[in-house]
Every structure is written in structure tokens, then in C-alpha cells.
Amino acid sequence: xxxxxxxxxxxxxxxxxxxxxxxxxxxxxxxxxxxxxxxxxxxxxxxxxxxxxxxxxxxxxxxxxxxxxxxxxxxxxxxxxxxxxxxxxxxxxxxxxxxxxxxxxxxxxxxxxxxxxxxxxxxxxxxxxxxxxxxxxxxxxxxxxxxxxxxxxxxxxxxxxxxxxxxxxxxxxxxxxxxxxxxxxxxxxxxxxxxxxxxxxxxxxxxxxxxxxxxxxxxxxxxxxxxxxxxxxxxxxxxxxxxxxxxxxxxxxxxxxxxxxxxxxxxxxxxxxxxxxxxxxxxxxxxxxxxxxxxxxxxxxxxxxxxxxxxxxxxxxxxxxxxxxxxxxxxxxxxxxxxxxxxxxxxxxxxxxxxx
Numbered sequence: 001x002x003x004x005x006x007x008x009x010x011x012x013x014x015x016x017x018x019x020x021x022x023x024x025x026x027x028x029x030x031x032x033x034x035x036x037x038x039x040x041x042x043x044x045x046x047x048x049x050x051x052x053x054x055x056x057x058x059x060x061x062x063x064x065x066x067x068x069x070x071x072x073x074x075x076x077x078x079x080x081x082x083x084x085x086x087x088x089x090x091x092x093x094x095x096x097x098x099x100x101x102x103x104x105x106x107x108x109x110x111x112x113x114x115x116x117x118x119x120x121x122x123x124x125x126x127x128x129x130x131x132x133x134x135x136x137x138x139x140x141x142x143x144x145x146x147x148x149x150x151x152x153x154x155x156x157x158x159x160x161x162x163x164x165x166x167x168x169x170x171x172x173x174x175x176x177x178x179x180x181x182x183x184x185x186x187x188x189x190x191x192x193x194x195x196x197x198x199x200x201x202x203x204x205x206x207x208x209x210x211x212x213x214x215x216x217x218x219x220x221x222x223x224x225x226x227x228x229x230x231x232x233x234x235x236x237x238x239x240x241x242x243x244x245x246x247x248x249x250x251x252x253x254x255x256x257x258x259x260x261x262x263x264x265x266x267x268x269x270x271x272x273x274x275x276x277x278x279x280x281x282x283x284x285x286x287x288x289x290x291x292x293x294x295x296x297x298x299x300x301x302x303x304x305x306x307x308x309x310x311x312x313x314x315x316x317x318x319x320x321x322x323x324x325x326x327x328x329x330x331x332x333x334x335x336x337x338x339x340x341x342x343x344x345x346x347x348x349x350x351x352x353x354x355x356x
Contacts, residue, residue, distance in 0.1 A: 007063075007118075007119075008065060008115075009082075009111050009112050009115030010111055010114075010115070011067065011108060011111050011112075012104050012108060012111060014070050014103070015069060015079075015108060016067075016068060016069075016070045016071075017065040017066065017067055018065065018066060020055060020059075020065070020066050020078075021054075021055065022054075023075065024054060024066055024077075024078050025054055025055070027078055028050060028054065028081055031080075031081070031097055031099060032045045032050070032081075032097050033045045034100075035097050035100065036139075038100065039141045040139060040334065042266055042268075042269065052231060053095075056231075057231040058231040061086050061231070062083050062084060062085045063123075064082060064083035064084065065081070065082060065115075066078035066081045067079055067080030067081065079098065080098040080108060080112070081095075081096065081097050082094075082096040082112045082116060083095045084116055084119045084120060086123045086126075086127075087135075088219060088221075088224060089129055089132075089219065090129060090131075090132050091133055091135055092119075092120045092123055092133065092134050092135065092343065094134045094135060094136040095136075096109075096112055109148040110148075110152055113149070113152035113341075114152065116134055116341075116343070117134065117342075117343045118343075119343070120343025121343045121345055121346075124343060125345040129345065130345055130346075131343060131345060132342075132343050133340050133343075134154070134340065134343055135338060135340060136154060136338070136340075136341075137336050137337070137338060138336060138338075138339055139335075139337075140335040140337055149341075152341070154341040155339060155340055156337050156338070156339050157338055157339065158315075159315040159316065159335055159336070160313065160315060160337070160338065161312070161313050161314075161315050161322055161332040161334075161335060162310065162312050162332065162333055162334040163310065163311055163312070163313060163330035163331060163333070164308055164310045164330065164333050165298075165309045165310075165328070165329040166307065166329070167272075167298070167301045167302050167307055168298075168329075170302070171298040171299055171302035172299055172302035172303045175295045175298060178288060178291075178292035179292070181246055182244065182245070182246050182289060183244070183247075183252070184242050184243070184244050184292045184296045185242065185243055185245070186238075186239060186241060186242055186243075187203065187238060189238055189239075195238045199243060200226070201222060202243055202254050203241060203243060203257040203259065204222050204225045205254070206255070206256050206280075206281055207259070207277050207279040208220065209282070210256065210257075210279025211279055237260065237261045237262055240261055240262065240297075240300070241257070241258070241259055241260070242257065242258040242296050242297070243256070243257055244257070244258075244284075244289045246287055246289065255280065255283075255287070255289050256278070256281055256284060256290065256293055257277070257278075257293075258275065258278045258294075258296070258297060259275075259276045259277040259278075260273050260274060260275050260276060260297055261273070261276055263308075263310065269307065269308060270306065270307030271306050272307055272308035272309060273297060273310075274309075274310050274311070275294075276311075278290065278293055278294070278311070290321075291328070297309060309330075311330065312336075313325060315335070
């Protein structure tokens with residue numbers, strides 16, 4: 001296959017696109033890291049994760065190109081990159097970067113984002129739906145990127161708080177037990193270390209049903225959920241997965257789930273735990289399930305001698321989740337925004353924006 005044998009964006013003169021190759025991982029790692037550090041000084045890109053997106057298993061669900069100077073040949077180092085992931089029915093994740101000092105940068109961004117809508121439309125047609133929402137994340141202080149998205153018809157639709165809590169060594173022994181009738185356990189695992197399948201399906205079901213009434217919820221099938229785990233270049237941290245259960249009529253029934261992962265030390269920050277998903281089933285709310293799950297993660301982090309816990313929460317959450325996290329010692333250190341644009345399977349098929 002030729003590197004230029006693809007569906008390319010119509011770029012301004014002086015630039016062309018091609019498919020990514022293994023040799024692009026290093027230069028793009030440096031490009032993305034430098035771009036993120038413009039606004040987040042301790043930002044760090046995991047090269048293995050980037051490699052998986054570019055040329056590994058994660059590339060299977062993506063349409064992407066790298067931007068290079070025209071006439072520089074297929075071995076030229078990229079000056080830009082755009083990737084769209086077919087995340088779920090109605091949702092397409094968008095990631096893009098352009099070197100900050102490029103001439104005609106605004107024109108390049110407009111061309112790439114226009115191409116993104118075409119690709120999103122092809123995803124929608126493949127799934128048999130009328131449209132998909134392109135979902136782009138922007139650090140709140142990155143007004144340059146926000147302006148480029150706005151110029152291409154994207155709209156700021158949500159703000160997220162990134163929160164951090166220091167680990168207290170006393171968390172290993174002094175945290176309260178869950179309320180009576182509530183308990184938390186890790187997912188069960190086979191001797192091989194892999195989780196028992198029933199527990200993985202339980203966590204998926206708890207998260208899907210917990211977030212069904214949240215803003216921007218997209219139904220992710222179990223197959224899609226598992227595929228994302230398989231695509232991750234690191235092995236899933238199964239010993240960081242917990243299930244909450246409540247007792248009803250003498251039976252212990254699933255009530256919530258927590259998926260977390262280890263965080264490497266970076267800059268002045270020591271190793272930590274990132275709380276990726278925490279969901280409480282609507283039928284079990286008000287029984288202290290969320291606190292019990294959080295305490296399990298706090299206790300685990302203290303036992304491991306870690307320094308911090310981090311998470312992301314909707315700043316406008318109708319459940320007041322950010323208030324719970326603040327009460328449990330988390331403090332916001334960064335804010336990001338979600339920007340949306342619609343990509344229709346056919347130009348005449350437009351949907352109403354997702355509401356609260």
C-alpha cells in the first residue's frame with residue numbers, strides 16, 4: 001500500500017498528507033507533548049499509547065493522517081496529525097495537533113477539521129445512523145485551539161474539572177467501613193491474572209446504566225468496551241477495578257463500579273492512581289456506594305505508598321459529583337472543555353444537540 005493511497009484532506013499549498021508510519025511515533029510524541037505543555041507544563045504523552053493509536057491496535061478503529069511539507073517525501077517528519085476514533089454510535093472522538101509556528105496554520109486547521117466532518121459522516125453511514133457528534137477536548141486556557149475550532153463550526157458544550165487529592169498514609173487503616181448493607185470488592189481474577197468474565201460484564205453494565213442519564217451519554221456495547229481494553233498497549237490494571245454491592249432480601253446485588261489505573265510519576269508529582277470511571281446504579285443511590293468505592297481506592301493507594309489520586313468530573317454535573325469529591329479532599333487543578341460539531345451521514349440529516 002502506498003503511504004498516499006488514502007482519502008486525504010484538501011490542504012493549502014505547501015502541505016500534503018499521508019498515512020502514519022512507525023517512524024512518526026517519536027516526532028509526533030515530541031510535537032504533541034510540546035503542544036500540550038504550552039498550557040499544561042507537566043503534560044506527558046505516553047509513547048506506547050501514541051504508537052498504538054498510530055500504527056497499533058488502536059489504529060483499527062481510527063481514520064487518520066499526518067501532515068508533512070509538500071515534496072518532502074514519505075520519510076518527512078510530520079508537522080501535524082489528525083485522528084478520528086469511531087467510539088460509539090453517535091460519538092466520534094477527535095484528536096489533532098499542528099505545530100504552533102506553522103505558516104497558514106489557521107487554513108490548515110480549517111482543512112483538517114472539514115475533513116474530520118467527512119470522516120465522521122462516513123462513520124455515521126457505516127453505523128446506519130443519521131449523524132455523529134465530533135468530540136474534541138481543549139484545555140480551557142488554550143484560546144488559540146478554541147478559536148480554530150469555533151471558526152470551523154464547533155461549539156463549546158461542556159466544562160470538566162480535573163481534580164487531585166494527596167494520599168494520606170492514614171487512609172490505609174483509618175477510613176470508615178461501608179454502610180451496613182453495602183460492600184466493595186475487587187473484581188475476581190483467575191490464577192492467570194485475567195478477570196472473571198462475569199465481573200467485567202458487571203462493571204460494564206454498572207457504568208452504562210449509571211451514566212445513562214448523564215449529559216452526553218452514548219451507549220457503548222460490551223464488545224466496544226472490551227475492544228478499548230484490548231487496544232490499550234498496557235495491560236489493564238485489573239487489581240484497580242472494584243465492584244460495589246448492596247444487600248437486598250438476603251442477596252448481594254451489583255450497585256456500582258470503579259475503574260482505575262496506575263499513574264507514573266512525572267515532574268514534581270509522585271506515582272498515583274487515576275480514577276477513570278466511577279458509576280453508581282440509580283437504584284442504589286443514597287446508600288453511600290460512591291463513598292465506599294472511593295474509600296477502597298484511597299485505602300489501596302495508601303497501602304501501595306502512592307502520592308496522589310486524580311479524576312475528571314463534569315463541572316455542571318446534575319448529581320453534584322464535584323461537591324462530593326471536594327468534600328473528600330479533591331481540589332481542581334485544571335479545567336478542560338468539550339467542543340462539538342455534527343457530522344451527518346448525509347448533509348440534509350441534522351440532529352438536535354445533546355441536552356442535559
